[in-house]
Amino acid sequence: MSCAHCVARVEKSLKNVDGVKEVKVDLKSGKAAVKYNPKKVELSKLEEAVKEAGYDVIN
Incomplete structure (x- = not known):
């Protein structure tokens, strides 16, 4: 994630x-x-x- 929009996108998806x-x-x-x-x-x-929002999950 590189910006506030990214944060909002992940939060909304979750x-x-x-x-x-x-x-x-x-x-x-x-x-x-x-x-x-x-x-x-x-x-x-x-x-x-998270993946559908376009990001990877790292455990």
Whole structure:
């Protein structure tokens, strides 16, 4: 990610996943903090949302 637009794009993509409660993406570190209900969504769905936004997931 290189700009505020990138952050907004990733945040929006993650927030649109059912079961996600809160998302905060840090541009400087390139990391996302996601609060979600694991009974409603699997981690793989969150990773998929990030990839669909055009970014890679690094664990």
